[in-house]
Amino acid sequence: MYKIIKPFLFKYEPEQAHGKTLDALKFVQHYSQLLPLIKKMYHYDHPSLQQNLNNIEFRNPIGLAAGFDKSCEVPKALENAGFGAIELGGITPKPQHGNPKPRMFRLVEDQALINRMGFNNLGMNKALSNLRKYHYDIPVGLNVGVNKVTPYEERYQDYIKVMETFKHDVTFFTVNISSPNTENLQKFHDKSEFSQLCEAIQNFRQRTELSVPIFIKLTSDLKLEDLGRMLDHIVETFDGIILANTTQQRDGLSSDHRQESGGLSGKPLFERNLKMINYAYKYTKGQFLIIGTGGIFTSEDVIKMLRNGASLVQIYSSLVYEGPGLTKKLNKSLAQYLESNGYQNVSEIIGLDVE
Ligand SMILES: Cc1cc2nc3c(=O)[nH]c(=O)nc-3n(C[C@H](O)[C@H](O)[C@H](O)COP(=O)(O)O)c2cc1C
Structure with a gap:
């Protein structure tokens, strides 16, 4: 069906097309009798795909990556679209418009996107009231960012404010x-800034006796030795790591929009992120939860990410090119792969390719 709709x-310009997709999902969510129909179309269940990680039940390892539903507007529709988990946001304390448009570009020949959205979202209070309209049967995570207007030294507190607000309403942060796309945000990868952030998060956890796991999402532009340095701190402070967000590299691209500024996602990200996942798995001796993202289009990609150390994966750009049927396709092929290779459960293949 997506073959007909896609042209x-x-x-439409990519952000407009995204708006139309959200409208369609809002429609489905509003007429709740449509939800079972969506579930029937996109859902695939198999016991071999289920895992319990950090005390969270994942019915399959294919999650929705952050940035698709920035303000928690269509979580109930997304819950029925076949994902094992959905990550909503990025949410900031205050509402903000983000960067001027156009700020999202398709790189069709490269099966990629560039975006410089800049955390456009309705702010934490509105997002929370959106989220609270429904109950959810799958893990619902929240991606947390900072406001552009927050003074530089106070920015780590934005993360705490959002987590404080959502602490009873999400499965993970x-x-x-x-x-x-937010100036200097990636400076949090630097040693002293990162220590300050980790300390604030540890204090927040203790003060609130938080039971919700907190993950950290790093840039794809991090050197492996810097990833190693950060991992020592990360395992003390966080419950898992998402590897990795978009890149600012533009090597080997052929599409018209390749020189637009912003984060590049999709196919060109895959090999870079795979290396990071492999490195992190080895560094942590397979003892720390890794979630893989970046350029996953096929079940072979999913299998590679898992065999290199990810326990779960997340997708975004491939949904733009392949449509919503992708979740079912990936889950079905993964279950077939497991069965035909004699594995009982997906957890058995995690890290198999790490030497
Ligand atoms: C339009 C757009 C907006 C995004 N917004 C966010 C965001 O708010 N927070 C975040 O952590 N990642 C964001 N991402 C990154 C994705 O979550 C994902 O990590 C990245 O796109 C790599 O996966 P993919 O190649 O499957 O798209 C965004 C990506 C796109 C394309």
Whole structure:
């Protein structure tokens, strides 16, 4: 069906097309009798795909990456679209418009996107009231960012404010220090800034006796030795790591929009992120939760990410090119792969390719 819809959607500028997709999902969510229909179309269940990680039940390892539903507007529709988990946001304390448009570009020949959205979202209070309209049967995570107007030294407190607000309403948090579209945000990867952030998060956990796991999402532009340095701190402070967000590299691209500034996602990200995942798995001796993201289009990609150390994966750009049927396709092929290779559960292949 997406083969028919895609040419129409691609006539629109990418952010407009995204707006139309959200409208369609809002419609489905509003007429709740449509939800079972969506579930039937996109859902695939198999016991071999289920895992319990950090005390969270994942019915399959294919999650929705952050940035698709920035303000928690369509979580109930997304819950029925076949994902094992959804990550909403990035959410900031105050509402903000983000960067001037256009700020999202399709790189069709490269099967990629460039975005410089800049944390456009309705702010934490509105997002929370959106989220609270429903109950959820799958893990719902929240990606957390900082406001552009927050003074530099106070920015780590934005993460705490958002987590404080959502602490009873989500299954996990992701502290996003990796968006390239908020000035200096990636400075949180630097040693002293990162220590300060970790300390604030540890204090927050103790003060609130927080039971919700907190993940950290790093940039794809991090050197492996810097990833190693950060991992020592990360394992003390966080419950998992998402590798990795978009890149500012533009090597080997052929599409028209390749020189637009912003974060590049999609196919060109895959090999870079795979290396980071492999490195992190080895560094932590397979003892720390890794979630893989970046350029996953096929079940072979999913299998590679898992075999290199990710326990779960997340997708975004491939949904733009392949449509919503992708979740079912990936889950079905993964279950077939497991069965035909004699594995009982997906957890058995995690890290198999790490030497
Ligand atoms: C339009 C757009 C907006 C995004 N917004 C966010 C965001 O708010 N927070 C975040 O952590 N990642 C964000 N991302 C990054 C994705 O979550 C994902 O990590 C990245 O796109 C790599 O996966 P992919 O190649 O499957 O798209 C965004 C990506 C796109 C394309």
